[in-house]
Amino acid sequence: MRELRIHGRGGQGSVTAAELIAVAAFKSGVYSQAFPAFGVERRGAPVQAFVRFSDSKIRLRSQVYEPDYIIVQDSTLIKDVNVFAGLKEGSIAIINTEKGGDAFDVPPGVRVVTLDATRIALEVLGIPITNTSLMGAFAAATGEIEFPALEEALGERFSGPLAEKNIEAARRAFAAVGGGA
Amino acid sequence: MMEIMEGSHAVAEAVKRCRPGVVSAYPITPQTHIVERLADFVADGEMESDYLTVDSEFSALSACVGASAAGSRVYSSTSSQGLILMAEVCFNASGMRLPIVMSIANRALGAPLSIWNDQQDSIAMRDSGWFQLYAEDVQELVDYHFLSYRVAEDHNILLPGFVCFDGFILSHTYEPVDIPDQETVDAYLPAFDPYQKLDANDPISMGMYATPDYYMEFRYELDRAMERAAGAIEDAGRAFGEHFGREYGSLAEAYRMDDADTALVAMGSICGTVKDAVDEMRDAGRKVGLLKLRSFRPFPKAEVARALDGVAAVAVLDKNISPGMAMKGAVGLEVRDALWKTGIDVYSYVIGLGGRDVRRKDIAAVADLAESGRGDMFYGLREELI
Amino acid sequence: MGLNVGCAARPGRARDNKTGSWRVFRPTVDSETCKKCGLCVLICPEGCIREDDDGMPVVDFEYCKGCGLCAEECPAEAIAMEQEEK
Numbered sequence: 001m002r003e004l005r006i007h008g009r010g011g012q013g014s015v016t017a018a019e020l021i022a023v024a025a026f027k028s029g030v031y032s033q034a035f036p037a038f039g040v041e042r043r044g045a046p047v048q049a050f051v052r053f054s055d056s057k058i059r060l061r062s063q064v065y066e067p068d069y070i071i072v073q074d075s076t077l078i079k080d081v082n083v084f085a086g087l088k089e090g091s092i093a094i095i096n097t098e099k100g101g102d103a104f105d106v107p108p109g110v111r112v113v114t115l116d117a118t119r120i121a122l123e124v125l126g127i128p129i130t131n132t133s134l135m136g137a138f139a140a141a142t143g144e145i146e147f148p149a150l151e152e153a154l155g156e157r158f159s160g161p162l163a164e165k166n167i168e169a170a171r172r173a174f175a176a177v178g179g180g181a
Numbered sequence: 182m183m184e185i186m187e188g189s190h191a192v193a194e195a196v197k198r199c200r201p202g203v204v205s206a207y208p209i210t211p212q213t214h215i216v217e218r219l220a221d222f223v224a225d226g227e228m229e230s231d232y233l234t235v236d237s238e239f240s241a242l243s244a245c246v247g248a249s250a251a252g253s254r255v256y257s258s259t260s261s262q263g264l265i266l267m268a269e270v271c272f273n274a275s276g277m278r279l280p281i282v283m284s285i286a287n288r289a290l291g292a293p294l295s296i297w298n299d300q301q302d303s304i305a306m307r308d309s310g311w312f313q314l315y316a317e318d319v320q321e322l323v324d325y326h327f328l329s330y331r332v333a334e335d336h337n338i339l340l341p342g343f344v345c346f347d348g349f350i351l352s353h354t355y356e357p358v359d360i361p362d363q364e365t366v367d368a369y370l371p372a373f374d375p376y377q378k379l380d381a382n383d384p385i386s387m388g389m390y391a392t393p394d395y396y397m398e399f400r401y402e403l404d405r406a407m408e409r410a411a412g413a414i415e416d417a418g419r420a421f422g423e424h425f426g427r428e429y430g431s432l433a434e435a436y437r438m439d440d441a442d443t444a445l446v447a448m449g450s451i452c453g454t455v456k457d458a459v460d461e462m463r464d465a466g467r468k469v470g471l472l473k474l475r476s477f478r479p480f481p482k483a484e485v486a487r488a489l490d491g492v493a494a495v496a497v498l499d500k501n502i503s504p505g506m507a508m509k510g511a512v513g514l515e516v517r518d519a520l521w522k523t524g525i526d527v528y529s530y531v532i533g534l535g536g537r538d539v540r541r542k543d544i545a546a547v548a549d550l551a552e553s554g555r556g557d558m559f560y561g562l563r564e565e566l567i
Numbered sequence: 568m569g570l571n572v573g574c575a576a577r578p579g580r581a582r583d584n585k586t587g588s589w590r591v592f593r594p595t596v597d598s599e600t601c602k603k604c605g606l607c608v609l610i611c612p613e614g615c616i617r618e619d620d621d622g623m624p625v626v627d628f629e630y631c632k633g634c635g636l637c638a639e640e641c642p643a644e645a646i647a648m649e650q651e652e653k
Contacts, residue, residue: 015353019187022355026185035354038296059318059453061350062540278573339572377575389576398570 001054002144003064007083008073011043013131017071018049020153021135025053027149033058046081053144069142071134072096073117078104094137094177096130113141113177120176124169136170140179147174183359188319188351189214191358192258192284195326197228198366199282202253202373205233205244209263210296211348212286216258230256238263242270242283249279250387252378254330257281260348261288264302268309274341275310275403277388278376280333281341282326283311286348287449287500289535297536298348300449300500304477304511310403312342312410313478315448319358321475322346324427327361327370331417336376338413340406345477347450349536361425369424411479432481434473435488437463441470443548444489446516447498448474451532451539455498458544469548477512485519495520495527496551498544502531508557528556537561586613590633592648596624600645607637607646 004021008014015036022034033052050064066086075097077083087093089109097103098119101112115137117130125132132154139145150170155163186194192215196204204223206216222228231248235241238259245255259267264285274281285303289295303313314329316322322344329342346352377385391399415430422428436452437459438444445455452473462469472488474481489495499510508514513529520527530547533539539561547560594607603622615630616637624637638646 019355023185026357031357032185033354033356035350038349058356060457060541061347061354061450061454063538065540276574376572384578385575386578387573387575389574391574395570395574399574402570402572 001052001058001060002068003066004051004053004069004071004138004144005064005067005086006049006051006071006073007077007081008047008049008131009043009077010045010047012047012073013129014047014049014071014073016157017073017131017135018051020132020150020157021051021138021145023153023156024135024139024145024150025051027152028144028146030055030144031058035061037063046077067091069138069144070094071138073130073134075099084110092141094134094141096134111141113137115173115176117173120169120172124172125165132166133169133173136173136179137177139170140174140177147171147179183357185355185357186360187214188322188346188354188356189286190218191319191323191360192326192346192352193218193222194360195323196256196284197222198361198363199256199326199330199370200228200254200367200372201230201256203231203233203245203248203255204257205235205241205248205255206257206259207235207238207241207263209238209260211288211298211352212258212260212263212284214352215284215286219256238266239270242267242274242281245281245283246270246274246277246279249274249281250277250379252373252375252380254334254373255281256283258284258286260286261290261296261302264306265290268306271306271309271311271341273388276399278339278403278406279341279387280330280339280373282329282333283341283343284326285343285345286352287345288348295535296348298350298500299534299536300345300347301502301534303343303345304501306343307478307511310340310407311478312340312407312414312476314342314344314414314476315474316344316346316351317450317452317473319351319354319356320427321429322351323358323360324421324425324429327366327425328414328417328421328429330373331370331420332410332413334373335413335417336374338406338410339376340403340410345449350450359427365424369420407479411476411481414476414479429475431484432474432476432479433484433488434475436471436473438470438472438488438492440468442468442493443552444470444472444492444495445498445544445548446472446474446485446489446495446512448477448512449500451498451500454539454541455544458541461541462545462548467548474512477515480515480519482515482519485516486523489516489520489525490523492525494551494554495525496547496556497527497529498533498539498547499529499531500533502534502559509559513557526551526554526556528558530556530558530560532560585629586632587627587629590628590631590651592633592635593628593651594626594631594633594635594637594646595649596626597645597647598623600643602643602645604642607641610636610640612636
């Protein structure tokens with residue numbers, strides 16, 4: 001079983017990201033589980049959401065403490081929240097930032113993937129909602145979800161031009177992180 | 182066919198397939214997504230129900246009582262303070278023997294205000310005369326709705342029931358689930374056939390006055406119906422297997438209990454985490470198992486006694502606290518009652534209140550405590566705060 | 568089972584249960600003083616006062632318990648409560 005922890009702020013779509021990654025994983029053929037951990041229910045407050053991936057039914061319901069992957073939607077969270085807690089040898093940290101991976105003090109053996117998801121979101125969507133871009137980056141960096149499955153999940157959640165734009169944002173991020181879609 | 186969806190939306194899909202004539206509910210976190218989705222179904226014409234918007238949970242369940250008495254299959258859902266506000270109506274609904282089904286997204290009670298999960302709300306309604314089933318995962322949660330209507334409406338039972346599930350932990354989780362098709366549900370759950378109903382041309386009153394010469398016998402009959410409900414839940418669970426291919430033929434499910442020396446007893450979503458913890462402990466050579474209670478009311482006393490026969494120690498995980506009760510947790514007390522005079526040590530551990538996360542290592546620690554003879558206590562307190 | 572499920576009951580019991588025998592005082596209306604306002608008809612908790620064709624109150628003594636509310640509330644003080652001869 002692999003586990004993902006998403007760090008964001010209320011209103012950035014972290015819970016939606018977890019849900020859609022779980023949907024895409026299910027469509028990619030594995031068993032998945034997504035759930036949120038709300039702090040205070042308020043825009044801007046730190047939020048976590050979790051996804052598990054497994055080849056068999058997932059029974060575990062506790063939160064994710066030793067993630068194989070993290071997504072950090074907003075790098076300003078790093079000074080408030082220990083987003084790197086529990087990362088281990090081989091874990092992958094996907095961070096929305098203008099900086100390079102060297103700027104982050106992660107535990108040894110952790111691979112850092114950085115992406116300016118805010119720029120992609122502003123260019124494609126016109127608003128700084130980065131979750132769909134980061135889903136594309138997650139697909140490319142981890143291989144846990146197939147891009148067509150992500151595309152399908154986005155297409156089901158959003159409709160019309162909004163679906164197309166979000167898929168485009170995910171596609172650009174996927175390519176930026178080296179995915180071959 | 183397996184699909185992936187949020188637990189609350191899966192509940193709404195299940196309720197739609199139960200074809201209630203009336204839905205009456207008041208929104209409260211974390212139940213909200215269920216009733217929002219049902220309101221959408223009704224507004225979009227996907228569901229032929231009257232959706233009543235009411236001013237409180239008290240009104241919501243009162244409207245259900247009226248609609249059920251008038252001969253309609255009715256549905257409601259609530260959480261936490263909402264359920265407690267319904268308390269007066271809950272006792273009336275069971276006393277009038279109205280087969281209402283209500284989903285309880287289990288949430289802590291205030292004060293202090295908490296939106297997070299424990300099971301204090303439904304357990305506080307222990308004596309209200311509603312049967313109470315607890316779901317481990319979204320699949321059980323969906324299935325228990327079909328099963329509950331079938332049991333509730335049985336003319337030999339005629340009791341309202343709660344389908345309890347952990348708020349956020351199941352209500353807001355996306356996971357794969359099989360939503361049965363309408364035809365399969367219809368074959369298992371026929372149209373509501375009321376035992377009696379309000380009819381202007383043949384008037385009756387329900388829940389009339391009972392003097393001291395009659396009252397006790399009414400409560401006796403309510404208790405007997407609840408005892409019969411145990412068998413009805415088993416029967417409905419076996420029939421469920423024939424219709425849906427998933428069997429729920431017992432009120433308690435044993436997991437790796439063969440040759441177990443230490444048994445954990447739990448209800449609801451925590452059972453999944455306990456199963457993983459049991460596997461780890463078994464891998465480490467410890468003889469530990471789980472007894473999962475599907476039903477808290479009726480309490481499956483005989484099954485508990487049978488399943489726990491021969492163990493040395495029992496650790497009951499209680500997501501509730503009865504302040505001032507020596508044993509602390511309400512479920513623990515009933516397990517100890519089931520094992521009375523057997524000499525088996527039964528301990529209660531108050532755990533996971535107000536959304537405190539419970540991990541596999543916590544389950545192992547509770548098993549350690551039970552084996553060392555320490556229990557009837559809170560587990561997982563932050564010592565620096567007290 | 569000897570009990571009705573859910574303590575259900577058919578209507579009509581109040582009509583069968585003639586409460587007039589409970590009475591100690593009976594209301595008597597002074598037709599000279601009565602203004603035919605009808606308040607006694609409204610106020611009677613048993614609903615056992617009606618108006619005749621002239622608007623005069625008529626008490627149904629099969630049900631009147633003699634509670635005296637009509638006499639207490641009558642604005643013209645036209646109703647007196649007199650002890651029954653039993």
